[in-house]
Structures are given as C-alpha cells and as structure tokens.
Amino acid sequence: MSAENSEEPVLQVRGLSVELPKGTDRTYAVEEISYEVRPREIVCLVGESGSGKSVSAFSVMGLLPEGQLTAVAGEVLLQGENILEASEERLRALRCTRMSMIFQEPMTALNPVMTCGDQIDEVLDYHTDMGQAERRAKILDIMEQVRLPDPEKMIDAYPHQLSGGQRQRIMIAMALVLDPVLLIADEPTTALDVTTQAQILKLIKELQTDHGTGVLFITHDFGVVAEIADRVAVMQWGRIVEFGTREDVLSRPREAYTQMLISSVPSMTPRKRGGVTDAKPVLRTRDLNMVYGSSGFLRRDRKVHAAKDVSIEVRRGETLGVVGESGSGKSTVARCIARLIDPTSGEIFIDDDDIARLGVGKLRSHRRRTQIIFQDPYRSLNPRRRIGDSIIEGPTNYGTSVAEAFERARELMALVNLDPNSLDRYPHQFSGGQRQRICIARALAMEPELLIADEAVSALDVSVQAQVLELLDDIREKLDLAMLFITHDLRVAAQVCDRLAVMSKGEVVEYGPAGEIFNNPQHEYTRELFAAAPGRDWEFGKFVA
Amino acid sequence: MYSFFIRRVLATIPVLGMVAIFVFFMLRMTPGDPAAVLAGDNGTPQQIEEIRESLGLNEPIPIQLGIYLADILRGDLGQSYFFKRDVTELIGLRVEPTLALASTTLILTILVAVPLGVIAAFRRGTWLDRGVMGFSVLGFSIPIFVLGYILMYVFAMELKMFPVQGYKSIFEGFGPFIHRLVLPSIALSVIYIALIARITRASVLEVLGEDYIRTAYAKGLPRRVVLMKHALRNAAIPIVTVIGIGVALLIGGVVVTESVFNIPGLGRLTVDAVLGRDYPTIQALILVFSFTYVFINLMVDLTYTLLDPRIRY
Numbered sequence: 057m058s059a060e061n062s063e064e065p066v067l068q069v070r071g072l073s074v075e076l077p078k079g080t081d082r083t084y085a086v087e088e089i090s091y092e093v094r095p096r097e098i099v100c101l102v103g104e105s106g107s108g109k110s111v112s113a114f115s116v117m118g119l120l121p122e123g124q125l126t127a128v129a130g131e132v133l134l135q136g137e138n139i140l141e142a143s144e145e146r147l148r149a150l151r152c153t154r155m156s157m158i159f160q161e162p163m164t165a166l167n168p169v170m171t172c173g174d175q176i177d178e179v180l181d182y183h184t185d186m187g188q189a190e191r192r193a194k195i196l197d198i199m200e201q202v203r204l205p206d207p208e209k210m211i212d213a214y215p216h217q218l219s220g221g222q223r224q225r226i227m228i229a230m231a232l233v234l235d236p237v238l239l240i241a242d243e244p245t246t247a248l249d250v251t252t253q254a255q256i257l258k259l260i261k262e263l264q265t266d267h268g269t270g271v272l273f274i275t276h277d278f279g280v281v282a283e284i285a286d287r288v289a290v291m292q293w294g295r296i297v298e299f300g301t302r303e304d305v306l307s308r309p310r311e312a313y314t315q316m317l318i319s320s321v322p323s324m325t326p327r328k329r330g331g332v333t334d335a336k337p338v339l340r341t342r343d344l345n346m347v348y349g350s351s352g353f354l355r356r357d358r359k360v361h362a363a364k365d366v367s368i369e370v371r372r373g374e375t376l377g378v379v380g381e382s383g384s385g386k387s388t389v390a391r392c393i394a395r396l397i398d399p400t401s402g403e404i405f406i407d408d409d410d411i412a413r414l415g416v417g418k419l420r421s422h423r424r425r426t427q428i429i430f431q432d433p434y435r436s437l438n439p440r441r442r443i444g445d446s447i448i449e450g451p452t453n454y455g456t457s458v459a460e461a462f463e464r465a466r467e468l469m470a471l472v473n474l475d476p477n478s479l480d481r482y483p484h485q486f487s488g489g490q491r492q493r494i495c496i497a498r499a500l501a502m503e504p505e506l507l508i509a510d511e512a513v514s515a516l517d518v519s520v521q522a523q524v525l526e527l528l529d530d531i532r533e534k535l536d537l538a539m540l541f542i543t544h545d546l547r548v549a550a551q552v553c554d555r556l557a558v559m560s561k562g563e564v565v566e567y568g569p570a571g572e573i574f575n576n577p578q579h580e581y582t583r584e585l586f587a588a589a590p591g592r593d594w595e596f597g598k599f600v601a
Numbered sequence: 602m603y604s605f606f607i608r609r610v611l612a613t614i615p616v617l618g619m620v621a622i623f624v625f626f627m628l629r630m631t632p633g634d635p636a637a638v639l640a641g642d643n644g645t646p647q648q649i650e651e652i653r654e655s656l657g658l659n660e661p662i663p664i665q666l667g668i669y670l671a672d673i674l675r676g677d678l679g680q681s682y683f684f685k686r687d688v689t690e691l692i693g694l695r696v697e698p699t700l701a702l703a704s705t706t707l708i709l710t711i712l713v714a715v716p717l718g719v720i721a722a723f724r725r726g727t728w729l730d731r732g733v734m735g736f737s738v739l740g741f742s743i744p745i746f747v748l749g750y751i752l753m754y755v756f757a758m759e760l761k762m763f764p765v766q767g768y769k770s771i772f773e774g775f776g777p778f779i780h781r782l783v784l785p786s787i788a789l790s791v792i793y794i795a796l797i798a799r800i801t802r803a804s805v806l807e808v809l810g811e812d813y814i815r816t817a818y819a820k821g822l823p824r825r826v827v828l829m830k831h832a833l834r835n836a837a838i839p840i841v842t843v844i845g846i847g848v849a850l851l852i853g854g855v856v857v858t859e860s861v862f863n864i865p866g867l868g869r870l871t872v873d874a875v876l877g878r879d880y881p882t883i884q885a886l887i888l889v890f891s892f893t894y895v896f897i898n899l900m901v902d903l904t905y906t907l908l909d910p911r912i913r914y
Contacts, residue, residue, distance in 0.1 A: 119818055151821030164812040169834050169909055178830075179820050214910040230820070 065092040072130035103291030104517035156231035162223035173211030221252035249381035254588035282591030319597040322547035338538035344402035377553030385562040427499035431511035433491035444479030489520035679881035699866035718801020740795025749861040766863040804836040845901035
C-alpha cells in the first residue's frame, strides 16, 4: 500500500500561504499548509466550501488569478523544482507534461467550438515534435485508454454531442496523454450522476495505477474519499487541520472538526422511522404525463417524454422521496404537482380536488396548499427585498393583514432557528444554510398541506446539510405536513424518507417503503444506483478509539 | 448541413414576399393621387383619367397587387416620374458607388474595431482599455455630417491630402477610386468602430472568464494562442450579430454621407426621389434596401453555423 510507499514525493507543498485581496473576510486563502503526494498515490484534499482546497490546487498549477491571489510564503515542489519561482515560460512547459489538471464542470471545461480530437491534439502539438499521423495515433490510443466508445468517431465529435461522463473522459485523456507525474483533480465527479461518478472514479484509479501517477484529488464528499483515497488532508478555513491515511482520518480522526464533518455524512442505512402510516393521502397523482416538445414550420419534431404514467401518493405526516439521476424526470414531476408547468395528461389530487386541469383563476385558491423549496438558496430569494417582505408576500396576497403576517413571520423565524429580529435584513447578509432556512420559513408562511423540497439540501455543505435535514424532518413532524422530497443523493434519502419512488427515464421503476427498498432493491436500476453510491460500505461516524 | 442551408434560404422567400406587399400597401395609403401628381397643376380631369388608365390604377386592388408582384418578379420596377427612365436602370447606375462606400466602410470597421476590442479586453483596466472606451464614447456621440465636414476641412481643404468631394468608378483605376473614398469611409465608419469595439470587448471579456479558457491555460498554451484560438471564435457570435445590424443601419448613414461628399449613389438617389415625390423610385429603393437587409440577416445566420457547431435551426 502507498502508506508504506517511501519513494520521493512528486509533489511537496511546504508552508504555503496565499494572500487574499484586501477587504475580504480573512487575510489568507490558505495559510501555512503542507502536504505531499507520492507516486502511485491518491491524496484527497477534503473540506467544505471556502476552506481553500481549490486555491491550493490552483497554486500548484500556477493558475491563481493574477492580481487577486498571490502566494506569499512557502514552496511548491514538483519533483524538487519550486513552482512558485518558475518563469511563466517554464510553467507552461510543465503544464500537461509533468502536471495536469481536470475540473469540476466537464460541461463547460471543454471549448464548445473545437472538436474533442483537436483539443487533445493541441496538447501534443504544443508540447511535442510529433508529426500529424503520430499524434492522431496517440490521441486514438489515449481515447481508447479512457474507454471512450468508438474513438475513430469521437475524435471528430464536438463536446455538445457527448454526455457529461464522456466529456470528463476527454478531459482525463487530455490531462494524461503526455503521462504527467501529477494529476490534480478538482471535484471531477461532483457534477456527474452517481453511476457515471462511479465509472469515472474507477477509471482515474486504474489509469493512475497503470501510469504510476500521483493524484491530488479535491472533493467535499466523504463517500468519494472512502472510495479512492490513500491519504487524506482535511482543510478548514485555509488550514490543513489533519493529514493522515484514509483509515486513520476516517476511523480515528484526532480533530474535533474532522469528527464533526465525518459524523455529518448521512448514513446509507435508512433510519428507523415511525413507519408508514395509513393517514389520508394529501397528494395523489394518477398516470401523470409530461411531454416536452416543439414542432414548427420547416423544423423537425423533437419530443421528450419527461414523465411517463407517474402514480404516487403522499400521506399526511409522511415524506415521500423521489430519487433518480439527472434527466430522470423527478423535477418535472415536482413542477407538475405544484402546477408550475402544465402536465400533458393525468390527474393530480390535492386532498380530493383534481388540480391537473384547473385554469389560472381556479388554481389560485389551491396554490397555497402546495409550496416548494428550491435547490439554490442563493438564487431563490430576491436579493433586493428584505427577507421579511419575501416571507409575508404570499400570505398578504391571500388577504392576511401585513401586521398579522409579520407576527407569523417572527414565529416562523424562531421555528427555523433564526433570529426573529433579523426580518429587516437582506438575503446577502445570511449564509447559504441560513438562506435555505428562510426559504423554508417562506414556504411555511403559506400554511401548506404539501411541502415540496426540490434538491433542497444539495447545494449545502455537509455539516449545514445535516442541520437543514433535521429541521425539515422536525417541521414535518410538528406541523403534520406531507412532504415530497426530491433528491439525487441516496444518503440523504435514507435519512428523511418514509417511502421512496425511484425514477429512471421519466418512469417510476420502484415504489415502496424506504426501508424495504434500501434493504432489498427489486429493480435492476435501483440496484445499479445503490451499487454506484461512493463509500457505500463505509459506516461514517463510527470512530475507533 | 446542406439541407439546413437550403431550408434557411427558402425561409427568406415568405419574408421577401411580405416586405413587397407591405411596401405596396404603404404607398397606396399615402395621401394624394399619383395620377394627379403626374398630370401636374394644369392637368384636366380627362388627362388624369387617362393617366390613371395607363398606370392601371382603375383596376381593383388585388389585381393591382398581382400585376405589381409579377412585375417585381420580372425585374420591372416601373418608370421614374422624375428621371423619366426605367427605375431598374436608374438603380443599376447608382448601385456601384454605394456598394463601394459600404464595402470600404465595412472592411475599415472590422479591421480597426475587432483588434481594438480584443486588446481592450485583454488589457482590461489599463490606459489602453480606457483609451479605447473613451474613443468609443466619442465615436457614438459625434454625428456623421459633423465629422464629415471636419474631415473635409482638415484633410481636404487645409492639408490637401484628399479631394473634397466626388466619386470615381473603380473601372477608372483603383488609385483614384480609393483616394476619393478614404474620407467618406472614415466619416461613416467611426460610429460602427465605436459600437463594434465595445461589443467585441464585452464579448471577449465574458469568454475569458469561461472554464475552457482555464483549461486552455492548464494545457500550457501561451496567452496569444489562448486568446486567438480559444477566446476569439467563441466571442465571435455577438460580434457578427452586431456587424450584421451595423450593415443594416449603414443604409441610413450612406444617405447622409453621400450627400455630404457628393457621391452619386443610392443614398443621393433616395434624397432626390423623396424631394421629387417620385413614388416608383421610392418604392423600388425601399424594396432594394429591404431585400439587402434580409440578405444580410441570412448571411449572419449562416455565419453562426460556421462559427458554432451547436447552432442548428
């Protein structure tokens, strides 16, 4: 194992400090951090947003934004050579030949107007003297190695013709084509679906073993850490608080912060819950269908069946989880139920009223019965309105007096554990987790019967996520709400859902009590999904003394 | 790919038809009787009736429209009241100077504006950037005719580097042709240079913040290559759009510039036709300008597909 690997490290970072511009909330983006990556080793840099993990990666590549972030102390040694002192020209020569980097968003990291082949070719053309035929052979070879189907065809494809996973494979091919000693991977699987993520992680691990590459892997996901790391560095507020082997850090963390972080990771084992009740369903859908499509003059018809015969129900006091990968239709279903979009066919019952076909006027009285909490708390609050005004807007629209609505808003703020006196503040004065609490208060202000949480905790850091999840579950219980919980994250679903609906390609492929599905998945796709969850065999938070 | 081109070209036909019909009704709706205008102040009712007969104005409107559209298809745009000759022939004679002026202006604009915008974006926040943006504000603010007379005064009358006014056909030699076009082209292009330099700067700045630019740097490519190969082509679409709109707006500028520099082109013809209430000529000019506009838009759309493989209609 690499823990005993005593070879000369390919990367040594010693006492590195990077200064932030004046007027930010702290002086250093990273402060006196030290770590190393040996050949054939994967070091995971893990931490929450703003902990400085990306900055430390970019300083290795010499890609810190000019004039904004400057390395002021320490050294970054790539095979003994100090990157911080290298000239611009020397840095360029090192990039992609000795150190390479892949990024989080494969959708935007490739140039949309160049073919994939050309983008890999650029690396060879710039760094080597190979002739055209030789370069083409090399590109086809590396595309084969990253297991892209039909390289002869892919070489001429444009990025938009590829899936997210395939684009990330192109990025990896580009990064590894010249056999660098160090690969820096900045959250390379965060934007990918869980099954694709599993494939990409496996690929990185295999290639890294074959080529003997040292990998610096940046992630916020302890599942991924458990899956691939040899050693782990935990970052908080620009400092490395703990650095050790995977087993040590995950099972025997020394620092309180590490312990807190790891304990916040939701378990894959479903929590024992009150059990499925026989209460009256608040929401029932029957054969709900949604077809997106456009047809027009001189244009081909394009139709997407985003939801196919979806029949689900949510009872009072119960949480139904809808899980699935991107494009599975889970958000479409949520939006149909809230009537933010009009379903193509089918019925949606809220209590006993079918709202699927109601016109705008008649729908109005039903609107307040269903409320949504959206994914991104940074964009779902109007930045120019005080949060109090955002919260009372709904109730006052339905005739509540302003004074009464404000009184209620104060109560709700207390309910979501925020200071009731901060109603006159603006959204930017709150953190992401606090904003999501405000969104919850805003939804509750309407006194809904059904609360829809559409990926409501996906954008939050793991420690904040745990708190918001707990809050949502508390509120459901206190107010006896029916909750529809949309998520791609199986760990989260395991913690808060009473029943589960697993969606794939617009269809509900498996539907039943969450405990049963987790323990004994029936459908092929569900099993695939569970098998792909990173770190599924690892029980987080069970520390050994 | 080819089917797209053909579909896009076919799609312009209904647009052109609608433009032609619109022009027809627009002129029918203007007050006054063309026959009475033609007959002049001393025309007798009988003369007016005869003229009306000969122009086909007694026919019902749908028949008139049919005849008008058939004439357009044959390339017959009628007789000018004022110049007393075929409008088609008239326009043919005047097309060359306007085309020449528009082309030199366009070339000058692109050659100056795009590099200025790119440099400003790349050297953002430096004196160079501020200089380009300052010039841009100035260029927007100064009317063509003011700039035209200033250029004429300084470079033609005082420095005597260029002729004051006039036009020489390209068939009489390239030297004299271009010599007379320098000042009008500069006068006309300044506002477009200002506009396009600004758009180029904004567009390039936006692209420079994209993830694939970071990828390009991570590959070890030098700045110049990143800028020219990765940034510029991605930034091109808004630039091409504005160049297209600019060419369409050029038509208005041409009218003024041709008057200031006494160039016998379509712009001057428009002014003369309007002053002389020469309806057939005005109608034909509107048609020519509209068709040009549709054609330019078609070119812009086709250029998009060459620049960006994601765009398919």
